Amino acid sequence: GIQVEQSPPDLILQEGANSTLRCNFSDSVNNLQWFHQNPWGQLINLFYIPSGTKQNGRLSATTVATERYSLLYISSSQTTDSGVYFCAVNQAGTALIFGKGTTLSVSS
């Protein structure tokens, strides 16, 4: 099956810093989503981005489908950005497969 690798596994930032999270996948996909898991365990949809670039406030994402990777950018990080960021992909007719996540800790 398709493999999803996220890096780095852990990231510690001071408030105000920028960061880039990476997601590599082993085969072509029809869907790629980024999620933020907050301290209560909820999975919050950040981006649906099988290809191209999207921006939402301080967050943006880019997927280069031909090279099988996606990047999530967080600018001017805040303590509320802390949590685990998951990338998940799927191919047509199959369920989402999640990476192991990047745990982000932002301190004030």
Added chain:
Amino acid sequence: EPEVTQTPSHQVTQMGQEVILRCVPISNHLYFYWYRQILGQKVEFLVSFYNNEISEKSEIFDDQFSVERPDGSNFTLKIRSTKLEDSAMYFCASRIWTYEAFFGQGTRLTVV
């Protein structure tokens, strides 16, 4: 904004007991999923459901598990005889014909 809702948010059960986790997917969605996340680990796929039948299931989804969409709005996951290793966060998800999936807030199941 429409959302996937799950009940209960937290359930504690004795080993060997049956549990039913409930989900109300977004109303016009067609595809329904259950995932689980053992504490500190990644989110794992259990089962997908479309057109009133299972369309895909993982190795985790053995005979102890079953799913049902009893009334056109609810989507349930039943675990027949819970084990300690079933303790996890269980997520329901749904999507329309596009691939973007929306997740519920999860049910934390603790088996004691």
